[in-house]
Amino acid sequence: MRLVASFENEKHALAFHSLLSKDKIESNIEQAVDPKTRAPCFLVWVFNEDDIDRSLQRLEEFKKNPDIEVAPPPIEESPQGPPPIQEPKQGSEQKPREEVPPGPSGENEQIKGPIRVKAGAYYFRMRMNTPVTRWIVILCAVLFFWNAYQKINQAKTFPSLKKYFSLTTLDLALMYDVPKAFEEFREFFMSHPEIDLESPDSWSAEENAQLNKIEKAPFYRGLYDIALNYKENKSQFKAEMFRKIREGQVWRLITPCVLHGDFLHILFNMLWLWLLGRQVEQRIRKTRFIILMLIIGIVSNTFQYLMSGSFFLGYSGIVSGLGGFIWLRQKNAPWEGYNIPRATLVFLFIFIFAMLALQVLSFALAVLNIAQFNLFRIANTAHVAGLVTGLVFAKIPYFYKVKS
Numbered sequence: 001m002r003l004v005a006s007f008e009n010e011k012h013a014l015a016f017h018s019l020l021s022k023d024k025i026e027s028n029i030e031q032a033v034d035p036k037t038r039a040p041c042f043l044v045w046v047f048n049e050d051d052i053d054r055s056l057q058r059l060e061e062f063k064k065n066p067d068i069e070v071a072p073p074p075i076e077e078s079p080q081g082p083p084p085i086q087e088p089k090q091g092s093e094q095k096p097r098e099e100v101p102p103g104p105s106g107e108n109e110q111i112k113g114p115i116r117v118k119a120g121a122y123y124f125r126m127r128m129n130t131p132v133t134r135w136i137v138i139l140c141a142v143l144f145f146w147n148a149y150q151k152i153n154q155a156k157t158f159p160s161l162k163k164y165f166s167l168t169t170l171d172l173a174l175m176y177d178v179p180k181a182f183e184e185f186r187e188f189f190m191s192h193p194e195i196d197l198e199s200p201d202s203w204s205a206e207e208n209a210q211l212n213k214i215e216k217a218p219f220y221r222g223l224y225d226i227a228l229n230y231k232e233n234k235s236q237f238k239a240e241m242f243r244k245i246r247e248g249q250v251w252r253l254i255t256p257c258v259l260h261g262d263f264l265h266i267l268f269n270m271l272w273l274w275l276l277g278r279q280v281e282q283r284i285r286k287t288r289f290i291i292l293m294l295i296i297g298i299v300s301n302t303f304q305y306l307m308s309g310s311f312f313l314g315y316s317g318i319v320s321g322l323g324g325f326i327w328l329r330q331k332n333a334p335w336e337g338y339n340i341p342r343a344t345l346v347f348l349f350i351f352i353f354a355m356l357a358l359q360v361l362s363f364a365l366a367v368l369n370i371a372q373f374n375l376f377r378i379a380n381t382a383h384v385a386g387l388v389t390g391l392v393f394a395k396i397p398y399f400y401k402v403k404s
Helices: 010-022 049-064 112-128 131-157 159-164 169-174 180-191 205-216 223-228 230-238 263-284 286-308 316-332 342-367 380-393
Strands: 002-007 027-033 040-046
Touching (some): 002 049, 010 027, 010 040, 040 049, 131 263, 131 286, 180 205, 223 230, 223 286, 223 342, 286 380, 316 342, 342 380
Antiparallel strands (some): 002 040
16 A cells, blocks of 8 residues: 555545546545644555556646546446336335535535445455464463463462472473573472472481582573673583574574563563554565564574573564564655554654663663662563664565555
């Protein structure tokens, strides 16, 4: 869909729409506000890219005489001729013919009806042709409630796990990587459900030796943790990285995206996905949309893992990438019709870069021993990496809007 004309006068927009309809060019009228004058205006959109040149040619002709009265396109009759006129049956009441209110010209403008039908039909088609976005929202919701059930059940069965190790079976199956120490730690608590880490005097010698061995085993916590205290944490470079992925569990490159920590986390991520994902899916179609999200998710997850280790989850990296993709497509190809206000995308970008600035500040204060406050629980590396990836792929022709 591409914008071909903007009119200050509604009558002119209706007349031009009717002119396009006579040429069998499918179009739609949208009421908007001029960003410069703040005055109402009427936008005419053409659905099919193949009709753009003819539409622009008709526009130039229409500008020469915009006040011409254009009748609505005639209804084509069937080869058998018009249908016979049915006489009302005796004794039946005939409803009076409804009057159409006069338009600006003082006449009954019958062409208003088809415009509303076209707009409604296009909205229905746009709403129904985004199954990927809809199923991702459903998948994330199902996994969120499944994970919540596992946490409740785990807390009842293994009380010590709730206090010291909150990761569930689903978390361990889908998070980016699982260090060997995590698995050993969880197995230890499941075999000793009543042990209390705050009372080491009550441990047996065997339990004490087993826990010490697990705690001393190095595992990768991320470049931020290493840079914060290099002397103590440089042993992490010897830790095994990408352990599960190298074992063949390649789904972990993307699956952290479908896990969420709490209700507000999944709520805001799914609202953003619903807002941005449907716009992209409608224009580049399902297969390319899935490929785009997979690439953004893998890149953002990998950068986040390198920065903070395995403890991250959420769809916000892909959401940031979709925001960057739409922003650049709106700038470079406004005729693709991404109907997202620029202010909405600016709000998303302000949040990302504000969190980045605060994280840099917190790192500097920690290094200088001035203050300690950890903002790295927010996976902002995934946000920035996703945003940059979305901007890059918005320049690749394969992901341009597919012609109707």
